Amino acid sequence: MADLSSLKDLGTAAPEASAPVHVRKVDAQGRSYATGKRKNAVARVWVKPGSGKIVINGRDFTTYFARPVLQMILQQPIVAAARTGQFDIVATVAGGGLSGQAGAVRHGLSKALTYFEPGLRAVLKKGGFLTRDSRVVERKKYGKAKARRSFQFSKR
Template sequence: MSQLSSLQDLQTVETVAAAPVHVQKLDAQGRAYATGKRKDAVARVWVKPGSGKITVNDKEFGAYFARPVLQMVLQQPIVAAARDGQFDIVATVTGGGLSGQAGAVRHGISKALTYFEPGLRPVLKKGGFLTRDSRVVERKKYGKAKARRSFQFSKR
């Protein structure tokens, strides 16, 4: 009797411990959608098969992100997944500054690529592109000049 119950327990543990199966998530137009975030910036990203054109807020990504470092940040997940020139990417991004927006778009592209092609998940996960960078600006506290800086001490 105890062997039978332990066998059943083993089977339930095996079914619970099975790796999650990631399936392709596409909308009616055949696009994968994901939301990326970084600091105060939020990016909505759509990925579809195409010629490799990246558009951010209805502009070419090179015109929107003028600094080469930000352009490189944007392309990191595509290069890591070896899918350069295979997907058209459309992103709308709001909030934050340019650096935060570039990070948000990168996060959104990474998530959308995994929704379009679940086989890319291990590569992007290993590169750290699927992790949301949770660092945000610390709030100002009362009795302080800034978040942590105290007012100047006056002896007299």
């Protein structure tokens, strides 16, 4: 670098082609893994190509989540990505109630699908499936009956 004109050439040079931001993450068995969270529930989800079987904690998802609403919540990412019946899903979920667990599995499934097939990220992101729902129960404060409710006021 003899003079400042060589610095000008450095700024106009084309940037090198960098690696893609979202790459495929698959283990030796051909599965992708992700963790999903909702309220106090944590789900570990594995996705692999298959016939569309969904197993949660060793049981079929229709017996584990008996309510149709929870089954619908669980299947939302697969339906949005138009991949019904193409992946086998195995999940272990712990903590919280059934609603939180269904949301955790949905979050983990969405993340695992994007790791397996990065092209699905735009569709799942638009549907809001990749965002962790951070709403949790508010803690109880001292001097209160519950988190916000006060004890009954007595004038006398």
